[in-house]
Amino acid sequence: ASSEQLAREMVAALAPVESPAETVDRLRTTFRTGRTKSLDWRTDQLRRLRALLTEHGDELADALHADLGKSRKEAYRTEIDFTVREIDHTLEHLADWLRPEPAPVPARLGGAKAHTVQDPLGVVLVIAPWNYPLQLLLAPVVGALAAGNAVVAKPSELAPATSAAVARLLPRCLDEDAVAVVEGAVPETTALLAERFDHVFYTGNGAVGRIVMAAAAKHLTPVTLELGGKSPVFVDRDTDLKAVAGRLAAGKFLNAGQTCVAPDYVLTDPGTGAALADALATAVEELYGADASTHPEYGRIVNRRHFDRLTGLLGSGRTVTGGTYDRDAKYLAPTVLADVAPDAPVMREEIFGPVLPIISVDGLDEAIAFINDRDKPLALYAFTESDTVRERLIAETSSGAVGIGLPLAHLTVSDLPFGGVGESGMGSYHGRYSLETFSHRKAVLDTPLAS
Numbered sequence: 001a002s003s004e005q006l007a008r009e010m011v012a013a014l015a016p017v018e019s020p021a022e023t024v025d026r027l028r029t030t031f032r033t034g035r036t037k038s039l040d041w042r043t044d045q046l047r048r049l050r051a052l053l054t055e056h057g058d059e060l061a062d063a064l065h066a067d068l069g070k071s072r073k074e075a076y077r078t079e080i081d082f083t084v085r086e087i088d089h090t091l092e093h094l095a096d097w098l099r100p101e102p103a104p105v106p107a108r109l110g111g112a113k114a115h116t117v118q119d120p121l122g123v124v125l126v127i128a129p130w131n132y133p134l135q136l137l138l139a140p141v142v143g144a145l146a147a148g149n150a151v152v153a154k155p156s157e158l159a160p161a162t163s164a165a166v167a168r169l170l171p172r173c174l175d176e177d178a179v180a181v182v183e184g185a186v187p188e189t190t191a192l193l194a195e196r197f198d199h200v201f202y203t204g205n206g207a208v209g210r211i212v213m214a215a216a217a218k219h220l221t222p223v224t225l226e227l228g229g230k231s232p233v234f235v236d237r238d239t240d241l242k243a244v245a246g247r248l249a250a251g252k253f254l255n256a257g258q259t260c261v262a263p264d265y266v267l268t269d270p271g272t273g274a275a276l277a278d279a280l281a282t283a284v285e286e287l288y289g290a291d292a293s294t295h296p297e298y299g300r301i302v303n304r305r306h307f308d309r310l311t312g313l314l315g316s317g318r319t320v321t322g323g324t325y326d327r328d329a330k331y332l333a334p335t336v337l338a339d340v341a342p343d344a345p346v347m348r349e350e351i352f353g354p355v356l357p358i359i360s361v362d363g364l365d366e367a368i369a370f371i372n373d374r375d376k377p378l379a380l381y382a383f384t385e386s387d388t389v390r391e392r393l394i395a396e397t398s399s400g401a402v403g404i405g406l407p408l409a410h411l412t413v414s415d416l417p418f419g420g421v422g423e424s425g426m427g428s429y430h431g432r433y434s435l436e437t438f439s440h441r442k443a444v445l446d447t448p449l450a451s
């Protein structure tokens, strides 16, 4: 099989590069044969993708380490195994999710029967960012395949090793006439977006989200936009600050803070803030030791541009812990800033790095007003023992999700939709929500002639 493989790869290497229009045409031809619609094809593709992840896991983990300094443990936990779990959940429930759903028919249509079916859309495009470059590309692909579509996957050029690994492995392991990988940066993505897709699923920043949506509008193609923003954390008084700090630091400094749902900033009253700052300094040391630069689990900033942007934010407050960096190594220590003004530079953009500012507010009312004065976040976190605080935060603010007591974890629950609202995006995915996203729910009314 390996010499056959080699021969195929040599032929592919010599073949002229396919244009975006040719790729989409080729995939559309496959879709029109109807083969991607059968449950057998869908489950077979998902099993193959699962095998790719388990058989080539170390190769993918090496690529993730090269791109982001991710440790092997973190690469498996947050990217490879995460996607495997998403596949397993989908394989377990897919037949169930695809069952036609009956709908009640009004009496005046006596004798008629109504139901809905989930129709595959056709050829869909998935565009991924660099921060979880494998998971954020493949988890949507899982949904697209489960829904019976052909897929073009566009990895991020800012994670080049992962992009190359995916481009090498995916077409080889899956139905190569139904799944294509197109690598590249702005020109390649712009060329792809000029084609007519049946859905575009984009994860990344809001500025590019607008470009994607405008390009899709030309074809009246629906979009899912998984964007970012500043996800706040409310810390109530009288909570166990050692536990809060441990969970907050673990969520914030994972992947060196480069997580779309990372806690961006903390809102708390001044007294709690002072005690929390100390507790966070201790928690960081417990997680990464006295010098995180030597700890194998601590990641690096993706590139110099982001590194320079982040070090520019360090003057926004009093450094409680961290603040040190090494530009050549793209290392920035886990940093907590106290006494940060609401309009300081660090509060004017999504941080997307290992800097955690603490902002003082005078209780829950002010925290809610602070959140509602700003863009709707992707996630809102709270640490509280009070049901009233929980209920008020859920009812009186708008965000993609609410996580109480544990940042990030909501996105690992496959039965919860993952997505934003307003500036943090539109649409959602994971589990059955991916199936909804990548299908059209078609209404069927069947009325007998003799009635």
Ligand code: NAD
Binding pocket: 127, 128, 129, 130, 131, 132, 136, 154, 155, 156, 157, 158, 184, 185, 186, 189, 190, 203, 204, 205, 206, 208, 211, 212, 225, 226, 227, 228, 229, 259, 260, 261, 350, 352, 378, 419, 420, 425
């Ligand atoms: P990025 O720079 O890798 O860009 C994302 C994708 O957009 C890439 O594939 C890139 O090639 C493409 N792209 C860039 N410029 C383009 C253009 N002009 N036209 C067409 N395509 C273009 O990643 P990023 O945007 O820096 O990612 C970070 C952002 O993504 C943060 O705001 C973060 O919060 C957000 N994010 C959101 C989620 C989520 O699930 N909601 C997940 C991860 C990241």
